[in-house]
Amino acid sequence: MLQNNQELKSKIDQLWNKFWSGGISNPLTAIEQITYLLFMKRMDDLDLQQQANAEWSEESYTSKFVGTWIPPEYRARKAESDTEADWQKKLEDEKKYEIEKSTLRWSEFKHRPAEDMLVHVRDKVFPFLKDLNGSESKFTHHMRNAALIISKSSLLVEAVKTIDEIYEVMEKDSAENGQAFQDIQGDVYEFLLNAIASAGKNGQFRTPRHIIKLIADLLQPKLGHRIADPACGSAGFLLGAYQYIVTDLAKQSDSGKLVTDEDGFFRTSVSSSLTESAKQTLQKSLWGYDIDSTMVRLGLMNLMMHGIDEPNIDYKDTLSKSYNQEGDYDIIMANPPFTGSIDKGDINESLKLGTTKSELLFVENIYRMLRKGGTAGVVIPQGVLFGSGKAFKELRQILVDRCDLKAVITMPSGVFKPYAGVSTAILIFTKVWDRQDKVLEPATKHTWFYNMTADGYSLDDKRQKQENHGDLQDIIAQYHARNPETDSADRIITDERKCFMVPYAEIVGEDSQYDLSISSYKKDVFDHVEYADPSDILERLIAAEVGDTSEAELSTIQGGILKELLELKGMIG
Incomplete structure (x- = not known):
């Protein structure tokens, strides 16, 4: 856990302070902005790592940062009335807005001058990341209203520098202490999200990762299971299920490479050895829902930063009338909100408990969502x-x-x-x-x-x-x-x-x-x-008080503790 790496904790505190002094003091807003930067960094790192793995294994891999990208607002759209000449003219005009994807990498833009970096990241890198999975993806849909609001170039430069330092510490910790890099990254992410939880927002509290691992080991999800969390927050349980499945598959192929983590669990997030079929199955296995649009975005990015390209996380109140899925899931792992009441008029009619308490309704809803045998x-x-x-x-x-x-x-x-x-x-x-x-x-x-x-x-x-x-x-x-x-x-x-x-x-x-x-x-x-007889206890107390006192002196005692002890002895015999 992060508390045990003071260097890492100190770096994250520095990052918080930079955002605070840079005018972004709302914890939720700061977390969003920091997460966007972490996402930019992680996407670049993951892409470079996957390229290297592909070269080593002689497999094909298409980098996300190869070729050109055109912002959605400048893409040519063919109208029914367009002639072929009109369409070709639109395509020619579109090329004016092409951006080389290689310039959108973290490792490239971090070397730019301050003012240039701010404009480049705000106007090109961030829009590119929002569009990363294509216009039809859930990620793009939920990122549509996201905005990078860092307005000071000095803040961006310092934040980029500090995030690089944080990743260096994570790499060092991973190498020296044997903890998986993904778990350390989870610590960092969890620490950032704790600012929300500390306020007890809607009764939501981040679930410690070792408790998530415990539940995963108890349930033992398998490849092909449909797995859900009806109040997923930052998607910690979905990530925990994903890591358990990947680890289980790794054990079957080569258990000798796995070592226990700091909590005694075998875990890995390295899915490069999975077959393409297994990867596709995993992609379709994880389903999360939350009523907070910000948490939906954070959850999406959390899973994507761990190598899940297209997470199935959606904005939805699973207790409401709008959610009708029933009997769909093999595994549900959840830590639903503990406190608060739900608007009685919006509770799904399928929930029969006569209550508005969220902790009761969520458990009933989880029962409803499970398939028979789930x-x-x-x-x-x-x-x-x-x-x-x-x-x-x-x-x-x-x-x-x-x-x-x-x-x-x-x-x-x-x-x-x-x-x-x-x-x-x-x-x-x-x-x-x-x-x-x-x-x-x-x-x-x-x-x-x-x-x-x-x-x-x-x-x-x-x-x-x-x-x-x-x-x-x-x-x-x-x-x-x-x-x-x-x-x-x-x-x-x-x-x-x-x-x-x-x-x-x-x-x-x-x-x-x-x-x-x-x-x-x-x-x-x-x-x-066994307690000693009261008379024996009195004898010992009197002996301790008497000490070297003579018989003659005892007869002259007029008061004090010793006199009272002697009187008590006479009373009990």
Whole structure:
């Protein structure tokens, strides 16, 4: 995590300060502008890397920066009334606006004089990046209203210089500490986005990457699965699923090249060894939605900076009447907004819970979005596990009766610090019955509970990396090895074992509350403590007070502690 690389953190702080002093002080606006520059840098680096890989492997690759580009507003458009001569004249006029793509590279324009750089980046480079995937792409559609508002050439020059330095530190960290470059870049991106999360905007909080990796290892998405996040933000979960799949494919081909990262996970984002068919399948596998247009743009760029050319991220409120997809996805990974209420009049009629609480509606919606046999891993506030309201109970009934609720993993409140202190949990469930189906038998037979007490980082605001990985790898190992016959009997939580299974009948309970709080099922163990007899304790206290006092002196004691101790001894015998 970024907190453990002070040099990198310092560089990013410098970048923030430059934007602040340059007149761009709104955090969300600054993040957008910084992300555009990071995107320019990353696109150039990725293109050069892919060219080198293609030369090494003797495969074909067409650079994004080869040839010429004409801005959309100057492209010739043929009218029905145009003669051939008219059309040729338009094509000739169009050539006046051709721009050599090679001049749009970061590595080229960063050497230009300050004023020239600003005009070039604002009027040519940025419009080119907005048009990068063609006029029909989602990226171009969502970037249509994006604007580069850096107006001071000095700010642009300093920002470009600092971003180059940030990338140098990332490369150094990757080489020296064995952490994947993409993960370090994720740290930088996460750090920038934290400025939004710190304000608790719409209850959104960035999910720590090691928690995303944990959920991916629990769900084990495969190539060909349709994977979604209905409140994707900066697309961290989609990226996590992508990296898990790429890593799984890399393990199958050559596991010897992979090493564990700082959290104990095997991860790589290098997809150059994938077949073209696998790449196309991956491109069509990831689907994200968000109600914030800025986050949609950030999510699109985040995935594109990790080598996903055409991400399927769209502006959409998945709880609203306008979203009608149902039963479409094999895997859903999400950390939906925890707080706030939805406008009752706009809630999709397919959502039947009588509530406007977003945390409940999102879980119900995730159930709706899953196909039969599809599995979800969702972060929720722990209140969902035991809330006494009608909607809380009805949601838990859906999870237990209509889904196979595989796991409830409670997490300590520090996991989301310093941005939130809320206690959270992870739900893992597989859809068995659609809402219109009659439940012939409850889908859940047993639910596995795990009490996470450590995630490998300090649970205070600093979130410093600890020497071990906390419970992360144990959770994965215990989950995949869970067994109702062996894990149900002993529910005593210890430092060595923090999990157990609970049968369906006990979860439903006599009062049909479908309680999912781990505290309702774990057994508390009380140590038997032997205390000395009171008279023995008094003897020791008196002996300590007496010391070298003679019998004659004792008889003359008129007050003080010793006199009171002697009187107390006389009272108890």
